[in-house]
Amino acid sequence: MPTYKLTYLNVTGLGEPLRFLLSYGGADFEDNRINFEDWPKHKPKMPMEQVPILEFDGKIYHQTRAIGRFLAKKYKLYGIDELQDLEIDLNVDDVEDWRTNFSRFFREADEIQKAKLKAFALEKTPFYLGKFEERVKKNGGYFVAGKLSWADVHFAAIAELINNFSEKNNLESYPALTKLYETVRSEPKIKAYLEKRPKTVLEMPSYKLTYFNITALGEQLRYLLSYGGADFEDCRISLEEWPRFKSKMPMEQLPTLEFEGKVYHQGRAIGRYLAKKYNLYGDDELQALEIDYNVDDIEDWRALFAKIFHETEQSLMAKHKAAVFERTPFFLGKFEERVKKNGGYLVGGKLSWADLHFTGIAELINNFTQRNNLESYPALKKLYETVRTEPKIKAYLDKRPKTAL
Numbered sequence: 001m002p003t004y005k006l007t008y009l010n011v012t013g014l015g016e017p018l019r020f021l022l023s024y025g026g027a028d029f030e031d032n033r034i035n036f037e038d039w040p041k042h043k044p045k046m047p048m049e050q051v052p053i054l055e056f057d058g059k060i061y062h063q064t065r066a067i068g069r070f071l072a073k074k075y076k077l078y079g080i081d082e083l084q085d086l087e088i089d090l091n092v093d094d095v096e097d098w099r100t101n102f103s104r105f106f107r108e109a110d111e112i113q114k115a116k117l118k119a120f121a122l123e124k125t126p127f128y129l130g131k132f133e134e135r136v137k138k139n140g141g142y143f144v145a146g147k148l149s150w151a152d153v154h155f156a157a158i159a160e161l162i163n164n165f166s167e168k169n170n171l172e173s174y175p176a177l178t179k180l181y182e183t184v185r186s187e188p189k190i191k192a193y194l195e196k197r198p199k200t201v202l203e204m205p206s207y208k209l210t211y212f213n214i215t216a217l218g219e220q221l222r223y224l225l226s227y228g229g230a231d232f233e234d235c236r237i238s239l240e241e242w243p244r245f246k247s248k249m250p251m252e253q254l255p256t257l258e259f260e261g262k263v264y265h266q267g268r269a270i271g272r273y274l275a276k277k278y279n280l281y282g283d284d285e286l287q288a289l290e291i292d293y294n295v296d297d298i299e300d301w302r303a304l305f306a307k308i309f310h311e312t313e314q315s316l317m318a319k320h321k322a323a324v325f326e327r328t329p330f331f332l333g334k335f336e337e338r339v340k341k342n343g344g345y346l347v348g349g350k351l352s353w354a355d356l357h358f359t360g361i362a363e364l365i366n367n368f369t370q371r372n373n374l375e376s377y378p379a380l381k382k383l384y385e386t387v388r389t390e391p392k393i394k395a396y397l398d399k400r401p402k403t404a405l
Contacts, residue, residue: 003027003056004022004027004028004029004030004054005032005054005056006029006054007032007034008033008052009035009039009051010035010036010200012157012164017064017068017157018052018064018071019157020154021075021153024189024190026189046062047060048062048063054070065092069150072088077148079144080145087144087151091155092154094132095158098124098125098128098158101117104117106165125162125170129171129177130174133175136176136180141183142180148183148184148187155177169260172262206231206232207225207231207232207257207258207259210237210254211255211256215364215367216364219361219364220267220356222234222360223356223359223360224278224280224356225274226392226393227278227356227392227393228278234400236401249265250265251265255270257270268295268296272353275291280353280356281352291347291352294338294347295353297331297335298335299361301328302364302365304324304327304328305324305364305369308320328365332376332380335380336380339383340379344383344386345383346358346383351387359387362384
């Protein structure tokens with residue numbers, strides 16, 4: 001039986017600092033998580049009708065800070081004397097004051113009051129983080145005495161919670177705090193816990209991809225994120241809504257990818273970043289070059305169709321359409337040759353960003369022209385199916401919304 005049984009809701013919240021501490025201490029603990037819908041039947045059984053609680057040696061203990069202090073002492077994350085203990089305590093209490101501002105708006109049911117409380121919490125955050133940054137800089141990268149303590153572990157857990165609450169990286173302008181946050185999360189036993197912990201409702205998706213509610217330039221990025229197993233928010237803007245969003249975009253266009261508090265734009269730049277991240281960008285610089293020019297060639301093919309889509313004059317639209325149909329065999333012939341030459345893929349005999357990009361754009365053009373343009377190109381047809389049957393991409397395709405394009 002585990003030495004400890006920690007009971008909390010199936011969120012990060014106040015339970016997470018204790019999970020960090022138990023993980024750091026190498027404890028064999030039961031991480032008992034209660035779903036929100038089950039909470040009412042458990043609530044009366046708790047010492048003060050709240051969680052977290054820690055059970056061991058036949059007894060139940062409650063109050064986050066009291067449990068945290070006990071574990072900090074046990075795992076040598078408390079001070080070496082009473083003055084250091086005092087400093088650690090006051091830092092933990094300050095972090096809790098910061099958290100409380102956010103918990104107030106999270107629990108508020110009235111939408112108007114909720115908005116006011118959120119604005120207040122965000123407004124006060126620079127005050128807290130400014131104070132914390134000063135202390136960490138002064139103390140060699142930690143809150144107290146130049147070494148890891150309970151205060152650092154508690155801060156890292158709560159900072160993640162607040163980032164998720166506020167849907168942004170609040171630490172971005174605070175380099176000492178950013179470094180401390182990463183130091184705690186990269187501690188081997190805490191890192192091992194983070195890698196295996198369940199996904200919860202109070203965790204911000206790694207990425208937010210914003211595009212229109214069509215395939216087009218956003219689809220290859222959705223493929224890449226799905227292939228990489230990313231937890232991403234697929235934010236789709238309708239064409240009717242676009243005018244009010246347009247001015248908020250970096251270059252008044254889509255797609256954009258948002259993560260860690262920053263917004264990035266340009267489909268190919270984002271695609272290249274994700275391709276590198278998910279090992280779809282070649283084994284060396286020459287393969288990367290080949291992948292790049294294949295993606296650019298595919299974009300040249302797509303650009304022909306974009307002319308039709310954006311044209312309003314009917315006579316010019318017909319002219320563009322004729323040119324597109326005339327030119328398509330040239331592009332597909334070249335792509336077919338490359339795929340045959342490279343063992344079924346565009347580059348290097350294995351799956352790359354170029355293949356995902358091709359498949360996303362080929363689907364778009366098939367839909368746009370209302371015909372299967374790959375019919376006479378067996379190698380491209382096979383590649384198209386290979387990409388779309390990759391398990392994580394297939395899972396995305398099975399659940400994506402039906403769109404006009």
